[in-house]
Amino acid sequence: MNTYLRPALSILLLLTLITGVAYPFAMTGLAQMLFPHAANGSLIERDGKLVGSALIGQNFVSERYFHSRPSATSTADPVDATKTIDAPYNAASSSGSNLGSSSKALKDAIVERAAAYGQGPLPADLVTASGSGLDPHLSPAAALVQVTRIAKSRGIPVDALQRMVEGHIEGRELGVIGQPRVNILVLNLALDKIKP
Amino acid sequence: MTSDLVQAALYFGLLIAMAIPIGRYMASVFAGQAQFLAPIERVILAPAGTIARLDQRWTAYALALLAFNAAGFLLLFLILRFQHLLPFNPAGMEPLSGHLAFNTAISFVTNTNWQSYGGETTMSHFSQMAGLTTQNFVSAASGMAVAAAVARGFAGRQVKTLGNFWQDLVRSTLYILLPMSLVLALVFVALGVPQTLQASVDATTLEGAKQTIALGPVASQIAIKQLGTNGGGFFNVNSAHPFENPTALANLFSMLAILAIPVAFCFTYGRMVGDRRQGYALFAAMGIMLLVAFAALYAAERIPNPLHSALIDPATGNMEGKEVRFGLVNSVLWAVSTTAASNGSVNAMHDSFTPLGGLIAMLNIQLGEIVYGGVGVGLTGMLLFVILTVFLAGLMVGRTPEYLGKKIEAREVKLAALTLLVMPLGVLVLAALAIATGTAQTSVQDAGPHGLSEVLYAYSSATGNNGSAFAGFNANTVWHNTCLGLAMLLGRFGYIIPILAIAGSLAGKKITPASAGTFPTHGPVFVTLLVVTILIVGALTFLPVLALGPIAEHVSMLVGRTF
Numbered sequence: 025m026n027t028y029l030r031p032a033l034s035i036l037l038l039l040t041l042i043t044g045v046a047y048p049f050a051m052t053g054l055a056q057m058l059f060p061h062a063a064n065g066s067l068i069e070r071d072g073k074l075v076g077s078a079l080i081g082q083n084f085v086s087e088r089y090f091h092s093r094p095s096a097t098s099t100a101d102p103v104d105a106t107k108t109i110d111a112p113y114n115a116a117s118s119s120g121s122n123l124g125s126s127s128k129a130l131k132d133a134i135v136e137r138a139a140a141y142g143q144g145p146l147p148a149d150l151v152t153a154s155g156s157g158l159d160p161h162l163s164p165a166a167a168l169v170q171v172t173r174i175a176k177s178r179g180i181p182v183d184a185l186q187r188m189v190e191g192h193i194e195g196r197e198l199g200v201i202g203q204p205r206v207n208i209l210v211l212n213l214a215l216d217k218i219k220p
Numbered sequence: 221m222t223s224d225l226v227q228a229a230l231y232f233g234l235l236i237a238m239a240i241p242i243g244r245y246m247a248s249v250f251a252g253q254a255q256f257l258a259p260i261e262r263v264i265l266a267p268a269g270t271i272a273r274l275d276q277r278w279t280a281y282a283l284a285l286l287a288f289n290a291a292g293f294l295l296l297f298l299i300l301r302f303q304h305l306l307p308f309n310p311a312g313m314e315p316l317s318g319h320l321a322f323n324t325a326i327s328f329v330t331n332t333n334w335q336s337y338g339g340e341t342t343m344s345h346f347s348q349m350a351g352l353t354t355q356n357f358v359s360a361a362s363g364m365a366v367a368a369a370v371a372r373g374f375a376g377r378q379v380k381t382l383g384n385f386w387q388d389l390v391r392s393t394l395y396i397l398l399p400m401s402l403v404l405a406l407v408f409v410a411l412g413v414p415q416t417l418q419a420s421v422d423a424t425t426l427e428g429a430k431q432t433i434a435l436g437p438v439a440s441q442i443a444i445k446q447l448g449t450n451g452g453g454f455f456n457v458n459s460a461h462p463f464e465n466p467t468a469l470a471n472l473f474s475m476l477a478i479l480a481i482p483v484a485f486c487f488t489y490g491r492m493v494g495d496r497r498q499g500y501a502l503f504a505a506m507g508i509m510l511l512v513a514f515a516a517l518y519a520a521e522r523i524p525n526p527l528h529s530a531l532i533d534p535a536t537g538n539m540e541g542k543e544v545r546f547g548l549v550n551s552v553l554w555a556v557s558t559t560a561a562s563n564g565s566v567n568a569m570h571d572s573f574t575p576l577g578g579l580i581a582m583l584n585i586q587l588g589e590i591v592y593g594g595v596g597v598g599l600t601g602m603l604l605f606v607i608l609t610v611f612l613a614g615l616m617v618g619r620t621p622e623y624l625g626k627k628i629e630a631r632e633v634k635l636a637a638l639t640l641l642v643m644p645l646g647v648l649v650l651a652a653l654a655i656a657t658g659t660a661q662t663s664v665q666d667a668g669p670h671g672l673s674e675v676l677y678a679y680s681s682a683t684g685n686n687g688s689a690f691a692g693f694n695a696n697t698v699w700h701n702t703c704l705g706l707a708m709l710l711g712r713f714g715y716i717i718p719i720l721a722i723a724g725s726l727a728g729k730k731i732t733p734a735s736a737g738t739f740p741t742h743g744p745v746f747v748t749l750l751v752v753t754i755l756i757v758g759a760l761t762f763l764p765v766l767a768l769g770p771i772a773e774h775v776s777m778l779v780g781r782t783f
Contacts, residue, residue, distance in 0.1 A: 202468025
């Protein structure tokens with residue numbers, strides 16, 4: 025038995041030290057030195073206060089802001105800890121809806137979300153929940169759909185807002201990879217800047 | 221559509237361009253020619269004594285692997301059970317329950333990385349690093365060692381041994397996984413993946429709400445999770461989380477990392493058996509299946525859902541559970557790669573795929589994780605099908621089957637045929653048991669045929685050592701944690717032990733020179749035969765139950781029925 029036990033234990037221990045301790049700590053040191061902004065979560069501050077992360081979406085309900093995609097994240101119910109309640113964009117507990125294509129709950133949710141916009145058909149991302157529940161982006165079309173509402177509530181001309189959305193479109197990376205998109209937190213920050 | 225195909229072509233092209241040099245390098249590592257880390261290698265192997273230097277017969281090789289994995293299981297189980305007493309627990313995480321620790325320890329030791337828990341709400345940093353990251357490395361290295369041993373056995377000329385497990389294990393870690401992870405982790409951080417010991421920060425949103433953002437040493441773990449076909453995420457939603465996969469470029473690097481080593485193993489194998497064409501043939505057979513799976517899944521995800529078509533512009537596709545920055549095509553490419561490679565990380569929620577899209581992902585796993593498959597074990601799983609295929613070809617022409625000049629006899633065919641029982645046992649029998657006891661029904665999220673798909677996917681993923689999920693399924697119960705744990709053990713060692721036994725028996729055989737009557741195992745005829753054999757076995761086993769799950773759901777969806 026010793027023939028196998030001794031190498032198993034000694035090698036496991038040494039490899040744990042190398043791959044499970046030295047490697048992550050060395051990477052943490054290097055990352056903090058080389059890329060401190062990214063290594064700490066790409067955080068955004070406004071007037072010295074932390075308002076979020078450029079990579080993590082936020083929940084917007086006010087008429088005055090562009091709304092992010094629906095989010096299926098939840099949190100523990102403060103009344104009964106064994107249950108959960110809806111908590112969109114809970115960045116401490118990522119989650120998708122995991123509802124299947126034939127789900128009645130999914131269909132009802134889409135009907136309800138679409139009703140807020142009136143006219144159809146809508147871009148899919150505007151009325152479906154993302155995988156993470158923290159998607160920071162919308163497709164340009166889904167952002168443009170919201171322009172009239174914001175123009176009205178903030179008193180900004182529609183075409184100025186449209187230009188603003190178009191100015192915030194991030195193209196495909198290297199021109200080929202990914203999809204054109206708009207970061208909603210960044211867009212709303214810009215919105216507050218021109219007309220708080 | 222054109223842009224989608226360009227992105228797919230770019231991915232497949234880069235993948236092959238990377239895999240060829242990696243394959244050559246790995247062959248030199250397994251031949252002991254890479255020496256630049258020899259001092260570290262000596263330090264790690266020294267306490268083990270002479271046993272870590274001598275060549276082993278297949279039985280000793282297998283026992284060493286089992287002993288190492290058993291020790292790994294025990295250590296991880298203890299770390300998870302006592303994480304509240306260990307350091308680096310800034311969020312004050314509680315210890316895992318016994319059944320969850322059992323399931324998770326097996327999951328990471330078998331390279332499955334099925335997660336019955338949500339990372340950011342369950343694991344301390346110490347558990348993530350010393351526990352899970354370590355197993356990400358060594359479970360992958362164990363699989364790579366098996367492939368090296370099997371290649372030596374297939375190539376050997378009347379030898380008794382397959383190499384030394386301890387050496388192969390340490391070399392795979394030091395020379396292959398560790399350097400690649402170092403580079404990839406830094407690239408990930410540069411693209412936005414956090415790497416910090418802080419547990420979280422609190423932000424005040426523009427509307428004045430408090431948002432707690434979970435952080436951690438993410439980059440170091442996800443680099444190896446991709447390279448080692450592990451797939452266990454730092455966060456609950458895995459690579460759909462913007463911190464694990466912040467941009468489409470990070471997504472491309474991740475997808476390349478998922479398949480690079482599995483694809484490279486085809487070329488490594490060709491070199492190790494001294495006939496590169498044998499490696500190309502396996503590469504081609506797997507490549508055909510990968511491309512077909514991609515085309516099918518892509519088409520499925522573009523089928524408009526008549527239930528939503530009045531409200532959603534059908535051209536924008538099925539976006540439920542998908543992220544805008546990746547879009548449909550990168551979610552599909554990822555799903556195909558991760559289920560083909562037994563990686564199991566996800567960048568979109570497979571549970572919300574269209575019924576046929578989910579079917580393709582599931583079938584990829586059910587075929588036995590051999591379309592490139594897990595690092596090392598994907599190749600050896602494919603070799604089991606190669607043996608069955610040459611046996612079938614031998615039956616057709618009435619000659620003793622041969623592979624690489626060696627006679628394939630009753631012992632080898634019996635062992636290979638035995639492994640055909642692994643998937644049906646783990647998937648069909650255990651899922652049926654869960655349904656019969658009612659434990660499946662209480663864990664599914666969706667009603668109707670999709671509920672059955674959720675159960676099937678869970679047991680397929682565990683047995684195939686994949687680790688992805690139809691995540692609406694609540695697996696964190698005593699029953700499922702236990703049964704899925706057993707399925708993972710069956711799916712790991714149910715293949716590894718027989719293939720090592722076959723390699724041991726082939727190692728001792730004479731090589732007969734090829735003659736006019738020899739059936740070549742590198743041409744298009746053989747590749748076709750191999751693919752057909754795999755598909756027939758997979759289809760015969762799983763088509764009936766798939767008809768009750770995803771196919772039934774697809775038909776109901778088309779007629780507008782919801783559940």
